[in-house]
Amino acid sequence: MKLILKQTTLLIGAMVALYGVALALSLLLVPQAQIGQRLDAGLATQSLYMTEPKYVFLARGQLNSTSDKVVLVGASNMQAGFRQAQVQAQLPQVEVHNLSVGGSNITQVGQIVDLVREIQSPEARRHNTFVIGLWYGLFADDKTRWYTDDRHAGDTDIDIERYRYGFYRRTAHGPAPVLPPEHLGWGVTLIHPYLVLDRTARDLTRSLRSHLAAKPKVITDEQRNAAVLNEADKRKYLAFWRKSMGSAQTLSDAPFLVLEHTVERILADGGRVVLVDMPIPVWHAQGAVLQADYAHRVHPLLDRLQTRPGVTVVPAFDSTDDDFSDEVHPKPRVTNLWAQRLASAVAAGPVPPAAQSASMN
Amino acid sequence: MAFTSLTFIAFITAVVLLTSAMPSPRGRSGVLFVANLVFIGSYVTSVEQVAPLAAFLLLCFVLIEVVRRSRSSAMLVFGLAVAVCTFIVLKKFSFLGDALILPFPYLIVGLSYILFRVLHLMIDAQQGELDRPVAPLQFFNYTCNFLAFNAGPIQRYQDHDANSRQPLLLDEEKVYRAFARVVKGFVKVGVVSAIFNYLFENMSARLLDPAAQPALPVLGAMMVAAAVFYTVYLYANFAGYMDIVIGVGWLIGQDVPENFNRPFLARNFLDFWSRWHMTLSDWFKTYLFNPLLKTLATRITSPKSAPYLAVIAFFVTFLIMGVWHGTTTVFVVYGLLMGAGASINKLWQVAITQRVGKKRYKAIGEKPLAIGLARGMTLAYFALALSCLWLDMPQLSDLVQRLGAFGLLACYGGLSLAAGIAFLAWDAVTNLYQPMRRDVTSVSNGVITRNLGLALQILLVLTVASFFHKAPEFVYRAF
Numbered sequence: 001m002k003l004i005l006k007q008t009t010l011l012i013g014a015m016v017a018l019y020g021v022a023l024a025l026s027l028l029l030v031p032q033a034q035i036g037q038r039l040d041a042g043l044a045t046q047s048l049y050m051t052e053p054k055y056v057f058l059a060r061g062q063l064n065s066t067s068d069k070v071v072l073v074g075a076s077n078m079q080a081g082f083r084q085a086q087v088q089a090q091l092p093q094v095e096v097h098n099l100s101v102g103g104s105n106i107t108q109v110g111q112i113v114d115l116v117r118e119i120q121s122p123e124a125r126r127h128n129t130f131v132i133g134l135w136y137g138l139f140a141d142d143k144t145r146w147y148t149d150d151r152h153a154g155d156t157d158i159d160i161e162r163y164r165y166g167f168y169r170r171t172a173h174g175p176a177p178v179l180p181p182e183h184l185g186w187g188v189t190l191i192h193p194y195l196v197l198d199r200t201a202r203d204l205t206r207s208l209r210s211h212l213a214a215k216p217k218v219i220t221d222e223q224r225n226a227a228v229l230n231e232a233d234k235r236k237y238l239a240f241w242r243k244s245m246g247s248a249q250t251l252s253d254a255p256f257l258v259l260e261h262t263v264e265r266i267l268a269d270g271g272r273v274v275l276v277d278m279p280i281p282v283w284h285a286q287g288a289v290l291q292a293d294y295a296h297r298v299h300p301l302l303d304r305l306q307t308r309p310g311v312t313v314v315p316a317f318d319s320t321d322d323d324f325s326d327e328v329h330p331k332p333r334v335t336n337l338w339a340q341r342l343a344s345a346v347a348a349g350p351v352p353p354a355a356q357s358a359s360m361n
Numbered sequence: 362m363a364f365t366s367l368t369f370i371a372f373i374t375a376v377v378l379l380t381s382a383m384p385s386p387r388g389r390s391g392v393l394f395v396a397n398l399v400f401i402g403s404y405v406t407s408v409e410q411v412a413p414l415a416a417f418l419l420l421c422f423v424l425i426e427v428v429r430r431s432r433s434s435a436m437l438v439f440g441l442a443v444a445v446c447t448f449i450v451l452k453k454f455s456f457l458g459d460a461l462i463l464p465f466p467y468l469i470v471g472l473s474y475i476l477f478r479v480l481h482l483m484i485d486a487q488q489g490e491l492d493r494p495v496a497p498l499q500f501f502n503y504t505c506n507f508l509a510f511n512a513g514p515i516q517r518y519q520d521h522d523a524n525s526r527q528p529l530l531l532d533e534e535k536v537y538r539a540f541a542r543v544v545k546g547f548v549k550v551g552v553v554s555a556i557f558n559y560l561f562e563n564m565s566a567r568l569l570d571p572a573a574q575p576a577l578p579v580l581g582a583m584m585v586a587a588a589v590f591y592t593v594y595l596y597a598n599f600a601g602y603m604d605i606v607i608g609v610g611w612l613i614g615q616d617v618p619e620n621f622n623r624p625f626l627a628r629n630f631l632d633f634w635s636r637w638h639m640t641l642s643d644w645f646k647t648y649l650f651n652p653l654l655k656t657l658a659t660r661i662t663s664p665k666s667a668p669y670l671a672v673i674a675f676f677v678t679f680l681i682m683g684v685w686h687g688t689t690t691v692f693v694v695y696g697l698l699m700g701a702g703a704s705i706n707k708l709w710q711v712a713i714t715q716r717v718g719k720k721r722y723k724a725i726g727e728k729p730l731a732i733g734l735a736r737g738m739t740l741a742y743f744a745l746a747l748s749c750l751w752l753d754m755p756q757l758s759d760l761v762q763r764l765g766a767f768g769l770l771a772c773y774g775g776l777s778l779a780a781g782i783a784f785l786a787w788d789a790v791t792n793l794y795q796p797m798r799r800d801v802t803s804v805s806n807g808v809i810t811r812n813l814g815l816a817l818q819i820l821l822v823l824t825v826a827s828f829f830h831k832a833p834e835f836v837y838r839a840f
Contacts, residue, residue, distance in 0.1 A: 011812055014809070019820060022820070155830075194827050212560065
């Protein structure tokens with residue numbers, strides 16, 4: 001046993017020494033991610049974090065402050081529709097952060113809300129206003145969305161980031177933190193060599209990977225503004241969403257319950273919620289099997305939720321089909337107007353109960 | 362328990378430490394027994410799920426003892442038939458339909474390899490190769506050894522028994538070599554196989570995308586690329602698993618047999634199978650090929666036909682070995698391709714030897730260009746035939762139809778040539794590197810340097826694991 005313990009000690013010692021050198025070198029050569037004062041997952045590709053889920057998971061540490069915050073969460077239409085800089089310009093008195101992640105369903109949105117909450121003090125949570133962008137695609141069932149071959153069954157993109165560097169471990173009841181959330185900053189520093197290597201490896205192999213997997217092309221704002229959809233494009237998008245939603249004829253109850261519970265948690269913290277019914281093109285709304293069921297379910301829910309103190313509901317903005325570059329994403333030329341509309345709703349919203357009681361004291 | 366999981370690492374750490382705390386043969390047997398129970402238990406959530414395996418083991422144990430006592434051929438045939446039929450039912454072979462399927466989920470991992478072990482025991486028992494009865498504890502530890510439970514290797518019982526009676530002797534060098542072997546295994550599984558699995562999954566997804574209609578040359582290139590990626594993935598995955606279990610075996614006093622001997626050096630299909638999954642090949646050679654050849658030779662006595670008897674025996678052996686890999690129709694195609702490969706290879710050897718003579722044939726085979734081409738052709742045949750392991754029957758038919766005979770031949774020819782050139786280039790580089798290697802080895806022999814080398818490999822595994830969020834499955838577990 002002595003021999004085995006000696007060899008184990010030597011090996012662990014060598015690993016610690018090597019990793020220490022790698023950490024020092026990586027911090028020296030590539031400074032830690034400079035992500036600015038406001039978080040914008042849309043800029044993930046330009047950061048050391050590279051992807052929206054990883055950005056949200058690792059960069060959220062700076063949200064533990066007592067300044068008033070508006071945190072945008074949802075899927076890619078929230079990212080494209082409410083650009084962080086444009087919304088921030090409309091709401092200079094608060095911090096605006098966009099933590100929307102492409103491909104999210106409401107389960108993942110709820111997880112992002114919880115990731116923010118878990119690193120915040122109770123006082124910081126009172127200053128949160130979560131803006132959640134809703135549309136029928138957000139209510140995709142977990143079985144359809146997250147039970148795919150490329151991942152452990154049921155893992156969301158956020159779960160994958162939780163497990164990636166061992167910050168969480170997999171248990172029968174879901175992810176359990178290994179690293180206490182309050183030490184997230186230390187954890188991010190400790191994994192710096194991995195972040196640098198990952199970024200470097202991905203940059204070096206980008207052209208090779210583009211031959212392997214069919215990745216969506218990067219489309220410029222000009223191209224989005226000029227986009228005109230023909231009938232074949234529309235059919236392709238409708239088929240895509242039909243398949244993405246598991247070819248279901250109706251939505252299930254579970255995702256709507258997840259939304260309600262997410263709202264409850266935010267309100268219980270003393271925060272505010274703004275629920276935005278995201279517009280989609282008329283041709284999409286009319287062609288999508290699930291849109292009618294979505295409208296049928298979401299409107300009573302929104303009516304009920306908006307009676308709660310701290311909840312604001314923003315109905316779908318008036319828009320035309322020409323305002324969209326594809327089946328869900330608005331053209332960049334309309335996003336400033338969208339930001340103004342959202343800002344008005346946020347500014348006009350009720351003061352959360354917690355803030356009210358705090359000001360009365 | 363996945364071999365790439367932290368749970369497995371914790372498990373083997375505990376087994377190694379417990380074994381070194383109880384190094385006597387008896388103590389080691391006890392630790393191995395508990396370890397095997399824990400390992401099998403990690404795959405099930407109820408006793409019911411493990412009951413069919415337990416019943417199968419009990420049945421085989423009784424049959425082996427009956428055969429050993431009677432030494433009767435009829436009893437052996439009966440025992441083999443009962444064991445194989447029970448195995449077919451438990452493995453749910455698709456030709457059975459739903460009639461004989463047990464109506465509850467149960468553990469089938471490890472069954473194939475248990476079958477090989479019990480058939481070997483039964484035959485050896487009848488032939489008087491077992492000098493004493495197999496004790497129940499020894500039987501369980503041999504058939505369900507956690508190191509070989511999932512996918513072999515198939516060790517001879519006599520070797521396992523002799524091994525377990527020896528005291529555990531470790532020294533500093535042996536411990537280091539065991540650690541190095543385990544780490545090497547994790548590099549193969551966690552780095553090489555993970556990267557090639559990523560390449561394969563992306564390429565096969567594009568190849569099988571029903572919406573994509575690539576031109577024939579592109580389709581062929583994608584097919585070849587997917588086949589090569591899968592082959593390297595399979596090799597690294599399986600050979601890495603072997604390195605891990607052999608290394609752990611050294612630490613707990615078990616000499617687990619080697620299963621690979623640089624298979625990509627093989628110059629023909631038959632040579633390939635003497636280097637790839639060697640214990641399976643040896644098993645089939647001992648218990649199927651040799652008896653079959655012997656039977657054929659006693660029935661067909663014409664000297665002219667003698668060389669061709671091996672062709673038939675090879676075809677049957679490789680057909681069965683191929684079919685063994687799965688329970689659906691596509692594995693029959695795989696078996697036919699394996700059988701065809703082996704028998705054509707043997708036919709070629711017979712024909713060319715008759716035409717140019719043994720000496721000249723050997724001389725031709727030693728020319729570097731011929732070696733490169735032969736190795737390329739061997740890899741190409743094996744890689745393309747392996748497609749049966751990742752395609753289902755409709756996908757395979759569709760691809761064959763789309764490629765056509767010309768496309769398939771072009772795939773084979775192109776891959777043979779490309780692989781041949783790559784092998785020749787690789788050999789040239791390694792020959793150049795050879796003198797430098799001696800210097801590197803002498804430097805890396807220091808305790809600190811060699812442990813830094815191991816640590817670097819572990820960090821590499823962790824780095825790649827962080828790139829790919831899902832560790833590759835141990836692929837041979839499925840067979």
